[in-house]
Amino acid sequence: MASIKATAPRPALTGHGMDRDDHTRADEERLAQMLARSDARLMALDGLLPVLQGDGLTFTPLNGGEAHGELVYMGLKDETPIFAPVPGEGDTRQAFEQRANRAIVMQLQARDLAIYAGARSLVDWHARHRYCANCGKPTVIAKGGWQRNCVKSDGGCGAPHFPRTDPVAIMLVEHDGDVLLGRGSNWPERSYSALAGFVEPGESIEEGAAREVLEEAGVELCDVSYVASQPWPFPSQLMIGCHGYATGREITLDKTELEDARWFTRAEVAEALQSDPEQGAFRAPPREAIAHTLLKWWLEQGA
Incomplete structure (x- = not known):
């Protein structure tokens, strides 16, 4: 099998360049x-949507933070303290509006997009965790927005709660120089992308990747290696890009997961990435998706 280089292009939604300033979060005086x-x-x-100023985020004077409700301290952007507001109850645009979110969000400059990705995941988590999962009592924001605490004075248990990130393995599966891609039933016509699925409790990234490929396409995967990762704030996944080799080419499709899956050549992938979406062998993943980054990286390995 050909050797695989470890480096990959930087995916979209990464490279925020901020100082998260962790020491300030737990220090009420410094905060x-x-x-x-x-x-x-x-x-x-x-x-949960950004207010755009051209192709960038809009930042307004905080003026002490009064009248803004719950605020998350994002850290220092070029030495400037940045905060993000938690939406009020009934004011959130939840993850099911993902497509509408993406259409607006992807207009942002690269760095602003990465900053927004972190902010959206956090404020969405706060908006959906106003009550304790342990006892059902109200929770309050803590540590600058990087924690919520159950309120003991309100009869609660006092349990701390922390923002969650859900790991998703997304895999480029290779066999004899071709790559396996699939499409969901509700996707735009001719759209194909890398297979992906949540890593489950009690398994490694490599095990999760192999299990998902076997479940969705009936293809056994081996020699799984890490390529790159991307935060995906709809609502809060970490896309873990992997590459692996299939032990065979026969596909047994799970129709509850995929409408179709097939093998594509390097020439077909190159054409899809470079051509008009309506041309080529298939419609490639959008540029903001890590699947697009992985396919570009894969082509470079064979250059």
Whole structure:
């Protein structure tokens, strides 16, 4: 089998370049100082959607943080404290509006897109975790927005809760120089992408990748290696890009997971990535998706 280089292009939604300033989160005095700074800025959000200023995010003066409700301290952007507002109850645009979100979000400049990705995941988590999963009592924001605590004074159990990230293995499966891609039943016509699925409790990334490929396409996977990762804030996944080799080419499709899966040549992938979406052997994943990054990386391995 051919050797695989470890490096890959940087996927979209990465490269925020911020100082997360973790030490300030747990220090109430330092956090108050950040809130009070004259240069502190608030990321403008309409529910979970960014308010755009051209192709960038909009940041407004924080003015001490009063009247903004719950705020998440995102850290320092070029030495400037940045906060993001948690939507009020009934004001969120949840993950099921993913397509509408993406159409607006992907207009952002690369760095702003990465900053927004983190903010969206956090404020969405806060909006959906106002009550304790352990006892059902109200929770309050803590550690600058990187934690919520159940309120003991309100009869709660006092349990701490932390933002979650759900790991998803997304796999480029190779056999004799071809790559296996699949399509979901509700996807646009001719759209194909890398197979993907959530890593389940009690399994490694490699095991999760192999299990998903076997379940969805009936193809056994071996020699799984990591390529690159991408945060995906709809609502809060970590896409873990992998490459592996199939032990055979026969496909046994799970119709509950995929409408179709097939093998594509390097020439077909190159044409799909470079051509008009309506041309070529298939419609390639959009540029913001890590599947697009993985396919470009895969082509470079054979260059």
